[in-house]
Amino acid sequence: MWNGEPCGQDVGPIGPPPTTPGGPEILFGGFAPAALDRVGRFGDGFLGAALPPAHMAGLFRDVEAVRRTYDRPGRPRLVAQARVALGPRSTVDRALHNLRDYYAFTGRADHMTKGLLTTAREIRAAVGAFHDIGADEVVLSCWASDPAQVDRLADALF
Numbered sequence: 001m002w003n004g005e006p007c008g009q010d011v012g013p014i015g016p017p018p019t020t021p022g023g024p025e026i027l028f029g030g031f032a033p034a035a036l037d038r039v040g041r042f043g044d045g046f047l048g049a050a051l052p053p054a055h056m057a058g059l060f061r062d063v064e065a066v067r068r069t070y071d072r073p074g075r076p077r078l079v080a081q082a083r084v085a086l087g088p089r090s091t092v093d094r095a096l097h098n099l100r101d102y103y104a105f106t107g108r109a110d111h112m113t114k115g116l117l118t119t120a121r122e123i124r125a126a127v128g129a130f131h132d133i134g135a136d137e138v139v140l141s142c143w144a145s146d147p148a149q150v151d152r153l154a155d156a157l158f
Contacts, residue, residue: 027079031059040066045077049141050115053129056080060134079137080130084117085144086152092118095143116143120156127157 002023004013018024028039029047036059039046046063048056060078067076085095096113103112117123123140130138142149 025077027077036062036066039063039076040070040072043076045079045136047079047081047139049081049139050083050112052115053080053126053133056130056135057133077137078135079139080135081139081141082117082123082126082130083115084123084140084142084149084153086118086120086123086149086156087144087146091144091146091149092116094145098143098145120152123153123156 001007001014002018004015004017006012007014025044026042027045027047028035028043029049030036030038031051036046040063046060048059051059063076063078083099085092095116095118099113099116100109103109106112117126127138127140140153142153
């Protein structure tokens with residue numbers, strides 16, 4: 001698909017051409033066995049979101065095992081995502097409200113808010129724990145609209 005050739009009889013090539021030979025890195029996310037299987041067959045890596053490091057460790061190992069099942073060379077890229085909000089109580093409360101609204105359709109909104117990291121110490125601990133289980137990268141997904149989040153997160157980590 002990314003080699004510059006037509007994609008089908010009446011379909012031209014996808015463009016513009018990627019800067020990375022072979023195309024962009026493809027990460028799959030999800031928790032179901034079918035999602036993990038897609039990583040093993042087609043993906044370059046896995047994006048695990050909304051789970052603490054202890055649970056994510058099992059998914060990371062499952063992804064590595066599925067990749068071996070398909071005799072894929074190398075190690076998959078492993079990316080973890082954590083939900084965060086730093087700042088005064090009003091900022092954290094707004095983030096919790098945003099999370100509840102977002103997950104209201106699931107019937108588990110209150111459960112989903114429990115994983116929100118709201119202190120520098122919690123965030124540093126989570127990033128360290130994700131690193132310890134093999135994460136190549138940790139994405140901090142901020143649920144507060146306060147632009148000062150960027151500086152607060154940088155201060156918390158560096």
